[in-house]
Amino acid sequence: MVSFLRDLICPACRRTFADRPARTFCQECGRTLVARYDLEQVKEKMTRDRLRARPPDLRRFEELLPIREARSQVSLGEMETPxxxxxxxxxxxxxxxxxxxxxxxxxxxFKARGMAIAVSKAKELGLQSLFVPTAGNAGAALAAYAARGSMKALVFMPQGAPESAQRQVEAYGGELRTVPGHIGDAARVGREEATRRRAFDVSTLREPxxxxxxxxxxxxxxxxxxxxxxxxxxxxxxxxxxxxxxxxxxxxxxxxxxxxxxxxxxxxxxxxxxxxxxxxxxxxxxxxxxxxxxxxxxxxxxxxxxxxxxxxxxxxxxxxxxxxxxxxxxxxxxxxxxxxxxxxxxxxxxxxxxxxxxxxxxxxxxxxxxxxxxxxxxxxxx
Ligand SMILES: Cc1ncc(COP(=O)(O)O)c(C=O)c1O
Ligand SMILES: [Zn+2]
CATH class of the missing domain: 3.40.50.1100 (Rossmann fold)
Structure with missing residues (x-):
């Protein structure tokens, strides 16, 4: 596994953070932390020939992805899509x-792309329980990857979210709750529960x-x-x-x-x-x-x-x-x-x-x- 991840930066106040322990967003500015990579190293090591020799999957550009340890990869075989x-x-x-x-x-x-990487990173950081409020598909993806990585998934959806997504979460062993209103309401109610249960919040753009x-x-x-x-x-x-x-x-x-x-x-x-x-x-x-x-x-x-x-x-x-x-x-x-x-x-x-x-x-x-x-x-x- 080769990752040239360097650190995280807040795009507003420019404060930088190491990638561990687990980070959420900049508490001062309320902005998503952005991963930075050592692009000079990437330039040198990530050649077209190397990329061509790798399997056509999500991790082909591993130098530009944040996973440092092969053993923390949580993968369901995410192949390049047509x-x-x-x-x-x-x-x-x-x-x-x-x-x-x-x-x-x-x-x-496509929610699999984000969750494959976020759940792998969570594994690397030693997290065991993950929470997401979702309109549906991110919950199904989280539940699947959490099961694959032997972690717990706590999923909050608005009532009326697609049945198929709800059933998927349950089938993958995720814990599903539905809340009246929209995704923002599911987030508000779910976040209290997640904090109590120490489930790490992988809501959209609230973690890097x-x-x-x-x-x-x-x-x-x-x-x-x-x-x-x-x-x-x-x-x-x-x-x-x-x-x-x-x-x-x-x-x-x-x-x-x-x-x-x-x-x-x-x-x-x-x-x-x-x-x-x-x-x-x-x-x-x-x-x-x-x-x-x-x-x-x-x-x-x-x-x-x-x-x-x-x-x-x-x-x-x-x-x-x-x-x-x-x-x-x-x-x-x-x-x-x-x-x-x-x-x-x-x-x-x-x-x-x-x-x-x-x-x-x-x-x-x-x-x-x-x-x-x-x-x-x-x-x-x-
Ligand atoms: C099928 C589908 N398309 C698009 C989106 C929107 O994605 P994004 O959060 O990247 O704007 C979602 C999010 O739930 C989705 O499930
Ligand atoms: Zn900031």
């Missing part, structure tokens, strides 16, 4: 459309390692599409925002290593029923304003007040990307049409990104001849 080109004149009249499909990951969504796992989204896209073949824009269904933060970090590191010229523009797609990130981008705000009554059937996007939203907004702005809010009634039809046209299973969340892409083209934010990638975060459920 990136498929589709011919879709409606969505890409003259350009190219690519879809990165994470449905083949353990538990069926899930976002590091999500970096593999960007690293894989780069590895599969190549320097010359990279998309100029990526549309991403945004809830808690870790995917955007992770991809941005990956592309930035690749650019610092001299491997990538241009970071793709990142677009956050949300439902009009819950679009705090898109609203904040539109207003030019530093932080999101919490949505009072979040409503969307894309359960993973029902996040009214994402934590450390400065980082999410910062990632989008740094790439000169943007946001798009789509009508709730457009989401499922966009997913179904796409599935019927291409045979690719896409989550409702992805339906939001597909409908978003159409709108971004109509608005002129994305040109017809561009090479665009839609991130398909999971499988269709229903």
């Amino acid at each position: 990136v498929l080109r589709v011919n879709d004149p409606e969505l890409a009249p003259r350009g190219e459309l690519w879809v990165k499909c994470d449905g083949s990951l353990p538990t069926g969504t 390692w899930r976002a590091e796992g999500k970096k593999t989204m960007g690293l894989e896209i780069f590895w599969q599409m190549g320097r010359e073949g990279m998309p100029s824009a990526i549309v991403y269904p945004t809830g808690g925002g870790t995917g955007l933060v992770g991809m941005h970090r990956a592309f930035t590191q690749l650019r610092e290593l001299g491997w990538l010229d241009q970071v793709p523009r990142l677009y956050a797609a949300q439902s009009e029923g819950c679009a705090p990130v898109v609203e904040a981008l539109r207003r030019g705000a530093e932080q999101v304003t919490p949505v009072k009554d979040p409503r969307t059937e894309a359960a993973g996007l029902r996040v009214p007040s994402p934590f450390s939203s400065e980082d999410i907004l910062g990632a989008v702005r740094a790439t000169r990307g943007g946001g798009v809010a789509v009508k709730e009634t457009a989401i499922a039809p966009a997913a179904r049409r796409f599935m019927a046209a291409h045979g690719i299973s896409v989550a409702r969340e992805t339906g939001t990104a597909l409908a978003g892409l159409r709108q971004l083209r109509e608005e002129g934010a994305i040109d017809p001849q561009e090479r665009v990638l839609v991130y398909n975060t999971g499988l269709w459920v229903g």
Whole structure:
């Protein structure tokens, strides 16, 4: 195992921290701590030939991931996921459309990426019990990885979270509680219980390692599409925002290593029923304003007040990307049409990104001849 992890830094006050003992977020600034790596060492040791010789899985870029000890790896065999080109004149009249499909990951969504790394790191740090409030999929992923790592998972979901996610948590032996309201309510109630039970909180962006796992989204896209073949824009269904933060970090590191010229523009797609990130981008705000009554059937996007939203907004702005809010009634039809046209299973969340892409083209934010990638975060459920 080779990791060139150096330390953690708060992006606001610039205080630095060692990676052990287990860290949450900067208590002064309320911001997610960002892992820093010794990029000079990475430059020297992480050669293309070495990468090519490794199995095509999540840990291929181990130098840029935070796990130091092989024996603390908690793995369910997270193989590289397909990136498929589709011919879709409606969505890409003259350009190219690519879809990165994470449905083949353990538990069926991209949440496996973050949890594989966060649970491995938790193992390395000697933690035994982990807590997450979730709209659904992160709970299933946590329960699976915790079982694999012989740890306990405490999962709080809003009532009305998808049945399938609830049943998965239980089947993997996780302890599930449901709470009236939204994910923020589940977090509030769950956190008290977690503190009492000494379960470490792996909520989105409140600890440093899930976002590091999500970096593999960007690293894989780069590895599969190549320097010359990279998309100029990526549309991403945004809830808690870790995917955007992770991809941005990956592309930035690749650019610092001299491997990538241009970071793709990142677009956050949300439902009009819950679009705090898109609203904040539109207003030019530093932080999101919490949505009072979040409503969307894309359960993973029902996040009214994402934590450390400065980082999410910062990632989008740094790439000169943007946001798009789509009508709730457009989401499922966009997913179904796409599935019927291409045979690719896409989550409702992805339906939001597909409908978003159409709108971004109509608005002129994305040109017809561009090479665009839609991130398909999971499988269709229903
Ligand atoms: C299928 C799916 N897509 C997208 C998201 C949003 O992810 P992020 O937290 O990276 O914004 C979620 C989160 O629950 C999800 O389950
Ligand atoms: Zn700070």
